[in-house]
Structures are given as C-alpha cells and as structure tokens.
Amino acid sequence: MPTPQLATFTLGGVHPPGHKDLSCTVPIEALPLPELLTIPLLQHFGAPADPVVAAKQVVAEGDLLGAAPKGLGAPVHAPVAGTVKRVTTVPHPVLGKVRGVLLEPDPAAAPRAYAPLDWESRTPQELLARIREAGVVGMGGAGFPTHVKLSPPPDLTVDTLLINGVECESYVTADHRVMLERSADLVAGVRMLLRVLGLERKGRAVIGIENNKPDAIEAVGRAIAADPAVARDGLDMSVLPLAVKYPQGSEKQLIEAATGRRVPAGALPAHVGCVVQNVGTAVAVYEACGLGRNLTHRVVTLTGRGVARPANLLCPVGTPLSVLVEHVGGLSDAAVKVVQGGPMMGFALADLSYTVTKQSNGFLFLTREETDLSDFGPCIRCGRCLAACPMGLMPNEISIYMERERFEGTDRFGLWDCFECGSCAFVCPAKRPLVQFIRVAKLKLRQKG
Ligand code: SF4
Ligand code: SF4
CATH class of the missing domain: 3.10.20.600 (Ubiquitin-like (UB roll))
Known part of the structure; x- marks a missing residue:
C-alpha cells in the first residue's frame, strides 16, 4: 500500500540538517539553584x-x-x-x-508547594485573567503575551486551536522533551485553552507535530486517550503528524499545513478561524490555571x-x-x-x-x-532564494538594493512580509547574508518613519 502523504505547507521551504540526535533523547534535568x-x-x-x-x-x-x-x-x-x-x-x-x-536566591527557603486548583469551575474570563497575571507568553521563542493571542477580535469566528509541536529549527529539542515528559499536562493545558476560546463544544484542537518525532506523536496521542475529561466533555482534540519541512513552526505555515487555510498578508490567524499556541505555552497555561503557578x-x-x-x-x-x-x-x-x-x-x-x-x-x-565563516559573493541570479521563500518574496532584490544603500526601494519586494526565517540565506550558493540585509532594511525604513 502506498504511504499516505503527510500534510505540509505549499510555498517554498527547506530541509536543513536536524542535528536533534545530540539532545532529543536526553531527559529534562532540573538545574541546581x-x-x-x-x-x-x-x-x-x-x-x-x-x-x-x-x-x-x-x-x-x-x-x-x-x-x-x-x-x-x-x-x-x-x-x-x-x-x-x-x-x-x-x-x-x-x-x-x-x-x-x-x-x-535564599538556599534555605523551602520551594513553594503548588496544589491542584478547581479550574473547571472557572469562567473563560477568569482563566484568561489568570494567564495574564501569571505572565504567560509564547514559549516557542517569540514571547507574544498569551492573553492577547487568546483575545481575537470579537467580530472574527475562531473554530480551531492549533497547538504547535513542530519545533522545526535544527538542534533545539526542548519542545520535543516537553511533549514526551509533560504530555498529560499539555493535554490539560489544551483543555483550558479550549475553554478560554469558547471552543469546548463548537471547535477543535489540533496538535501539529512533525513526523521526525514519532515518540512525541505517540505520547501526546496516548495522553489524549488517557484523559477521561476529553471523552466526558466530547472534546475534539487530535494529533496531526506533519511532513518535515522548515519553517513549518511559523504560524502561517502551520495553519496552512494543518487546515489548508492561507492567512492573507497583514491578517491575523483569527481571520482564517485559527489561534496558534506552542506546546510549552499550553503547559505554562496548565501550571498557571491548574496549579496557580506563575511562569x-x-x-x-x-x-x-x-x-x-x-x-x-x-x-x-x-x-x-x-x-x-x-x-x-x-x-x-x-x-x-x-x-x-x-x-x-x-x-x-x-x-x-x-x-x-x-x-x-x-x-x-x-x-x-x-559554522560557515566564509565571505559572501555577488548575487548570481540563480533564483534559489525565490524558490525557498515560504512567503513568495524577493530577498535577492532586497540584498542588491541594500548593497547600493537604496533601502527606500526595498519594501516593493515584500520586506514587511518577511518573518526572517532564513530559508533564502540557507540555499544561497553565494552565501549572501540575506536576513541581515532584510533586518537592516527594516531598521533603516523604521528610522525614516
Ligand atoms: S527570511 Fe524572509 S525573504 Fe528569506 S525566505 Fe524567510 S520570509 Fe522569505
Ligand atoms: S540564492 Fe543568492 S545568488 Fe541566488 S538569486 Fe538568491 S541571492 Fe542571488
């Protein structure tokens, strides 16, 4: 039987070497004070x-x-x-x-004891307030305040909570270990997020994980099946294995991979009915609402x-x-x-x-x-960066304009839609530092107002 094709995003993307084997099997260890x-x-x-x-x-x-x-x-x-x-x-x-x-730190102070809270008796507004007070922010790296992402504009209808377990950056394995070692807490956090978004009865939660982490796909799937509240409340919660492709962990690419919906330039995930949260953030929400623990x-x-x-x-x-x-x-x-x-x-x-x-x-x-410390060369117009860009931008043109210090012209090549994923620079045979050119162009234009 042919293997079914796993979902992924359509435009661009690259396959950097993973290097995750260095740390993906190493259990989480608490650092001494x-x-x-x-x-x-x-x-x-x-x-x-x-x-x-x-x-x-x-x-x-x-x-x-x-x-x-x-x-x-x-x-x-x-x-x-x-x-x-x-x-x-x-x-x-x-x-x-x-x-x-x-x-x-006071080494003599006993660690604070956290006991489970009756979060199920809380309203969505009370849970949202707790998430804000606890200082929960996006744990995938961007650090966007979670309470803001959980408050989409009221005129937009959200039907899908996407949980980002992709961790597509090479080397990094923190989310992978969290999914393996905290899968029950992750599922509890997803239940809380569904409550906050009002999706318990009329929405779904999809946990997207790339299939280079089969143990995490299995562990989270098992945790969903083992949580009696999921069946009791009739929650629509599932794991979606995804094909491996960078930068699938970015919001727009994950939304397209998991739902087939494309977020238009300048729009929010909520414009296509989605809210995206990282797996670590879901665990932080569990700790905030389920234990009263600040992040x-x-x-x-x-x-x-x-x-x-x-x-x-x-x-x-x-x-x-x-x-x-x-x-x-x-x-x-x-x-x-x-x-x-x-x-x-x-x-x-x-x-x-x-x-x-x-x-x-x-x-x-x-x-x-x-580390590649070699110098970069002139653009040879090979077009590889255009093919790699998941946003369909023209980083080659931005870099040529920047070399001539003509930053005013760069925005016509999609500068503000660039989320600095680095796919273009990764494939460039001339080793051009395309992301640095883009960052400087943004900075110059911002300085100009
Ligand atoms: S860094 Fe920007 S221009 Fe380069 S591939 Fe990513 S989104 Fe496209
Ligand atoms: S990949 Fe590099 S050399 Fe090729 S077009 Fe893009 S910037 Fe130029």
Missing part, C-alpha cells in the same frame, strides 16, 4: 515590565518583580525566594541592555558540538548562560560561536553574560565545522 539570578524585565514581545521591587527587598517564590506595562506586555515574577540585590540594567540579546532585577521557569536545550554534554535543562528565568555551561561540563576548545535559538532564526551572542528568559528555547555552541 544558581547563586545569582539576572532577571530581565523584558522577556516578551511588547514593552518592558515596570519594576515594583527595590534593593534589599525580600521576596517569596512567585512574587511580582515587574508589573505588566500599559499596552502590550507581561509581568515578571521571582522564580525563587530571595533578596533583591539591585534593580539595574542587564544584557539583552537584541536590544543590548534592558532594565532587570538581580536576585540572590518563572522554562526548558532550555543546550547543544551543539561545542558543548561538553548536550542537555535539556529546566531553569529559572534569569539563570546566566555561564552557569548552564558550567553545569554541563564546559565548552570544548572547538567552540567558536554561540547562538540563542536555532541556527536559522537565532541570534549570535557576544559572550556568556546573557541569561535564560521566557523566550530562550535553546543555546547552541557551534564548532568551526558547524
């Missing part, structure tokens, strides 16, 4: 949280350190009990420096051939990268580059002074063999 946490007040998309603590203040685990700003943003809480040493500026991988809190920890993959022992670590936010590296036995002499996130969409870091935030799904330590 660091001596000092450096906690940025910007760990999400939007404005930074406003500090509400001062030096020498003693805080308990889960206490508020930074209140949610007016407008788009999220609060930040203390991962552990301790004493605030300073409110100061701390390193940030994109902005350079942001305000943050230095917290000295203060996350699973981080530490990997690459430049690190002594690849690992998936459960860390408090604010843990310095240097502490993670020390915990796994240090770096090999061959390590030449550190990247936050995956190799396609991640950011190169200058040193180990950065810290784990709600957005850090992984840190890669790459060796010279894993």
Whole structure:
C-alpha cells in the first residue's frame, strides 16, 4: 500500500540538517539553584515590565518583580525566594541592555508547594485573567503575551486551536522533551485553552507535530486517550503528524499545513478561524490555571558540538548562560560561536553574560565545522532564494538594493512580509547574508518613519 502523504505547507521551504540526535533523547534535568539570578524585565514581545521591587527587598517564590506595562506586555515574577540585590540594567540579546532585577536566591527557603486548583469551575474570563497575571507568553521563542493571542477580535469566528509541536529549527529539542515528559499536562493545558476560546463544544484542537518525532506523536496521542475529561466533555482534540519541512513552526505555515487555510498578508490567524499556541505555552497555561503557578521557569536545550554534554535543562528565568555551561561540563576548545535559538532564526551572542528568559528555547555552541565563516559573493541570479521563500518574496532584490544603500526601494519586494526565517540565506550558493540585509532594511525604513 502506498504511504499516505503527510500534510505540509505549499510555498517554498527547506530541509536543513536536524542535528536533534545530540539532545532529543536526553531527559529534562532540573538545574541546581544558581547563586545569582539576572532577571530581565523584558522577556516578551511588547514593552518592558515596570519594576515594583527595590534593593534589599525580600521576596517569596512567585512574587511580582515587574508589573505588566500599559499596552502590550507581561509581568515578571521571582522564580525563587530571595533578596533583591539591585534593580539595574542587564544584557539583552537584541536590544543590548534592558532594565532587570538581580536576585540572590535564599538556599534555605523551602520551594513553594503548588496544589491542584478547581479550574473547571472557572469562567473563560477568569482563566484568561489568570494567564495574564501569571505572565504567560509564547514559549516557542517569540514571547507574544498569551492573553492577547487568546483575545481575537470579537467580530472574527475562531473554530480551531492549533497547538504547535513542530519545533522545526535544527538542534533545539526542548519542545520535543516537553511533549514526551509533560504530555498529560499539555493535554490539560489544551483543555483550558479550549475553554478560554469558547471552543469546548463548537471547535477543535489540533496538535501539529512533525513526523521526525514519532515518540512525541505517540505520547501526546496516548495522553489524549488517557484523559477521561476529553471523552466526558466530547472534546475534539487530535494529533496531526506533519511532513518535515522548515519553517513549518511559523504560524502561517502551520495553519496552512494543518487546515489548508492561507492567512492573507497583514491578517491575523483569527481571520482564517485559527489561534496558534506552542506546546510549552499550553503547559505554562496548565501550571498557571491548574496549579496557580506563575511562569518563572522554562526548558532550555543546550547543544551543539561545542558543548561538553548536550542537555535539556529546566531553569529559572534569569539563570546566566555561564552557569548552564558550567553545569554541563564546559565548552570544548572547538567552540567558536554561540547562538540563542536555532541556527536559522537565532541570534549570535557576544559572550556568556546573557541569561535564560521566557523566550530562550535553546543555546547552541557551534564548532568551526558547524559554522560557515566564509565571505559572501555577488548575487548570481540563480533564483534559489525565490524558490525557498515560504512567503513568495524577493530577498535577492532586497540584498542588491541594500548593497547600493537604496533601502527606500526595498519594501516593493515584500520586506514587511518577511518573518526572517532564513530559508533564502540557507540555499544561497553565494552565501549572501540575506536576513541581515532584510533586518537592516527594516531598521533603516523604521528610522525614516
Ligand atoms: S527570511 Fe524572509 S525573504 Fe528569506 S525566505 Fe524567510 S520570509 Fe522569505
Ligand atoms: S540564492 Fe543568492 S545568488 Fe541566488 S538569486 Fe538568491 S541571492 Fe542571488
């Protein structure tokens, strides 16, 4: 019998080497308490949280350190009990420096005990308020405040909750391990999300997982079958195995792969009836609504051939990268580059002074063999980048305009629809840094207003 074709998106896409075998079988390990946490007040998309603590203040685990700003943003809480040493500026991988809190953990403080809450008696509005108070943001890396994504415009009808278990970036395995080790909590979180969106009776939840993670497909499917509330409440919840193709983890591509619907340029997923949440976010929603726990920890993959022992670590936010590296036995002499996130969409870091935030799904330590340090050449008009772009854009033209410092003309080639997935640069035989050209073009045009 022919193998049925697995769903995927239609336009462009690439197949970078996975390298997930380095860490995908390594169970999640809780990191011992660091001596000092450096906690940025910007760990999400939007404005930074406003500090509400001062030096020498003693805080308990889960206490508020930074209140949610007016407008788009999220609060930040203390991962552990301790004493605030300073409110100061701390390193940030994109902005350079942001305000943050230095917290000295109290090793004698007992961890807070969390007991199950009766969330099923809560209304959707009460659950949404809890998600906002708990500081839950998208755990796939973008860090968009979850309560905002769960509040689509009232004139749009949502019928599908898509749970993103794709994890298509090479190397990173944090979501994979969460799906294996927290599958029951994931299913509970999906039930809560269905309640918030009003989809328990008239909608569905689809958990999309690429089929290079067959154990996760099986574990989540088993957890759905094992949760008696799914059958009791007649919930439409299923796992959808997807073909492996990058960047399927991005919202528009996942929506098309799972539902066949295409989100028009400038539109929201809700315009085609969808809301998308990451698997880690669903677990964070379970912890917020089912246990009363604020979002203060996350699973981080530490990997690459430049690190002594690849690992998936459960860390408090604010843990310095240097502490993670020390915990796994240090770096090999061959390590030449550190990247936050995956190799396609991640950011190169200058040193180990950065810290784990709600957005850090992984840190890669790459060796010279894993890093292409060669210079780039002129565009040879081969068109490979056009074929690879999942948005149908013209990154080659943007790069040529940028080389001539003509950034004003770049928007006609789809600049603002580019979500910087890196597929174009990955296939470019001239090694042109197409994403960097695009980022600089956006920056220049924004500066011009
Ligand atoms: S980085 Fe932008 S231009 Fe390049 S493939 Fe991705 S969406 Fe297209
Ligand atoms: S892939 Fe590179 S060389 Fe080919 S058209 Fe695109 S930018 Fe030019």
